[in-house]
Amino acid sequence: MPATTVTARADHGDSPVRSAGGAPAKGRRRSGPLARIPVPLWLLLPAALVLIPLFGYPLYQLGLLSVLKFGQPQASGGVPTEFVGLSNYTDVLGDSQFWSVLGQTLAFAAFCVVATLVVGAVCAVLLTRVGKWPRLLLMFGALGAWAAPAMTGSTVWMFLLDTNSGLVNEILGTQGHNWMYDKWSAFAMVAVVVVWHSFPFVMITLYAGIQAIPDSILEAARLDGAGTATIFRRIMLPMLRPLLVIVVIQSIIWDFKVFTQIYVMTGGGGIAGQNLVLNVYAYQKAFVAENYSLGAAIGVLMTLILLAVTAVYIRSLRRSGEEL
C-alpha cells in the first residue's frame, strides 16, 4: 500500500513535464459530444472505476448503518431494521467514555507520529552516513520489522514482555513485573511496537529523498560557505518537504487508526478498558456489544476527525506558501 502512494507521488512530480510535452497533441482529431468532456476526466475514469466500488460503497453502507438500529437480532435473527435518525450519534457523543477514549487516541497517535518520524529520519540520515555493510544490516533489520504482520509482531513482543517468563524481565531482573498493568506503561509498550512497525517506511522514503538531492546543489551550497546545519535547514529540508508531507499524513492516519497492536497486546483494551483507542472501542461496541450501528457511527466520526486533521494540516502548509 505505501508503495502505491510513493509512486503516485512520483507521478505527480513528473506531471508538469509530461503535460507540457503532450500539450500539442491535445484536442486533435476529436469531434462529437464526448469531445466536450475534458481529458483529465477521461484519465480519472479507470481510477474512479476501482475506487468508487471499493471505497464509496462501503462508506455509503457505513453511513447507512449508522442511522439504523442494527444489532445481532437484526443481523441474523430476522428482526426488521429500524431508522433511528441521529440517535446513535447522540448516544456516542453523550458517552463520557467516548471522549476519554478520543483524548487518549489523539495523544497516543500524536506521540507515535512524532516518535516514528524522529526514529525514521534519524535512521535515514544514518543510512547516508554509514558504510555498505552497516547500511545493508540496518536495511535488512528495518525491512524485517516492516514485513512482519502486525499480529505476529505484537504477539512476539508480548512473549518478550511476559510477566513471569519474558526475556525483558529476565534481562532487567524484574520478574513478576507486569508491563501492561499500569495504563501509561502499557501505552508505552504498545507505542514501541507501533513505532517499530512503522519507522521503516519513513526511513526508506526519506532515504530515497535524500539520495535524490543532486550533489551539484549541495556542492554549490558548500562553495558558498554553508555549513552542515545550514545545508540541512536551507537546502535538504525544503527539498524533502513534499515527502515529509506524505509521510506525516500517512503516519497520522495509521497511528490514529491503530488497532492490531492495542487489541493483541492489551487483550482488547487493557485492564478495565484503560488502553482503549477509538478503533478498538468501535470494534468493542460493534462486534462485542453486538451494536453494529453504534460501531458504524463511531466509524463515521473517526473518518470525519481524520479528514479534519488532514485538511487542517494541508491548509496550514498552503498558508505557509508551500505547494503540496
Next chain:
Amino acid sequence: MKKLARGAALAVLAGTVATACAPGTAKTASSEDKQTGTVKVWLYDEANRAPKEQVVAQAVADFKAKHAGVDVQVSYIPTDAGPRAEKMKGAFNDPSSAPDVVEFGNTDLFGYTASGGLADITSDLANWEEGKDLPQDLKDTAVVDGKTYGLPWWLGVRALYYRTDVFTELGLAAPTSYAELKSAAEKVRSAHGDMLGIAVGGKYTFGALPFVWANGGDLATANGSAYTSALDSEKSQAGVKAYTDLFTDGICPAQQCADLTGGKTVESFAAGKAGMAILPNSSRSAVEAGAAKGKYAIVPLPGAEAGKIAPAFSGGNDLGVMKSTQHRSLAVDFIKELASKKNQLALFDAMGNLPTLTSARAEVVQKQPWLKPFTDTIEAGTKFVPKDAAWAKIDAQNVVPTMLQKVITGKADVAAATKEAAAAMNTSFSGK
C-alpha cells in the same frame, strides 16, 4: 501491507456492513438437508485439549462408521467470553462459513437464540431413546419459549483445589470459612514467595460470583421476565469486596492477577505456582497433567460463614445445531452420538466432565470418590446467570471483569465500580 492490517477493523466493519445490510439480514433458514458431505463441528478449546480430542476422534470414527459418505471436521474455538462471542457472531452473520454443530456454554444459549443462530431441536430430542435419561431440570436450561435449542452435554461445578503438601508443611487444615481461606492464602505465600496464596483472576467471572452469592448478593433480580441488576446491592458489594480483597501482595498480587482468566488460574495451579485455586471438575485432567499431580485435594469452596458452602455457578456446556446448517439430520445425529452415554462416560474419564445423563452420572459418582466435593456443592444449591438474551452480551462486554479490575487496580472503590457495572447491565437488559 501494514496499512491494510491497521485498517483491518474498519475494513471488516465496512465489509460486514455491506454484506449484512444489503439484503437486510443474513439468511439463516436452511433450505437443504443433505445426507452426505462434511459436517463441520466447533468445540471448546479447553485448558487441556488432548484428552478431549481423543474422545471426540473416537466419536467421529463411530459416527462415520454409521454414516457412509460423511466426513466430520472438528475445529476448536477459544473459550474466553469475548473471543468466543466474536467467533459465534461471525458464524451467525455468514452462514456459508458457519459450522453445523456447536458446543456452547449453557449461559450463552439465550443470547444465541435471540440472534436466531440455533435450530429448534425439540422434536429431535423427544424421540431420542438415550435422551429419556436426561433429567427435566437440566433439559429446562436449554428451553426458550417452550422450544429446546440445546442438548446438555456435560456439567461443571467449581470447588476449591488446594495443595496438600504445602498445607501439611505449614500445619494448615482445609479452609472451612472465608476468613480461614484468606489467612491460609497469606500463610502459603509468606512461606513460599514464588507461589500465589490462591490463584484468583480479575477476568474470572465464575470464580468471583460464588463470593457474591455467598454474601447473599446476586447478579440480577427477576421481575416477571424483566431483569434488574443487583450488583450494586449491599450484599453483592460485600461479596465483591471479599473477592477483590484477595488481590493483595500477600496473596495474589494485582500486578500478576488482575488480568488472569479462569483458564490462566488452572494453568497456574496445575504448574504448582499456587497454593489454592477455584476450579471446575472439568479442569481436573489439566491439574493431573501438571506439576501439582498427586499433591492436591479438593473441598467445596467455603461460604462467608464457617461450615457453609458458597453457592457455585451451575455451569456446563450444551451441544446445538446451527439454524443455517445444510446437514440438519446429520448434525442432530452427531450431537446424539457425542452426548451418548458411552461418550459422556469417556469424556468423564478423559476430562472429569460430569455427565448429564442421570444413569451415567450415578455410575461415575459411585466410582470416583474425588467427585464428592463437587456433588456436595451441587446438593448445597447452585446458582445461575440471568436467563436473558442480554447475558451473553454482558458477558462478552466483560462487565463483571471490568468491575473487578477497577477495584483491584484501585481505579474505583467497590461502591463506584459495582454501581457502574449495574448501570451497564441494565442498559443491556433494556435492549439498548
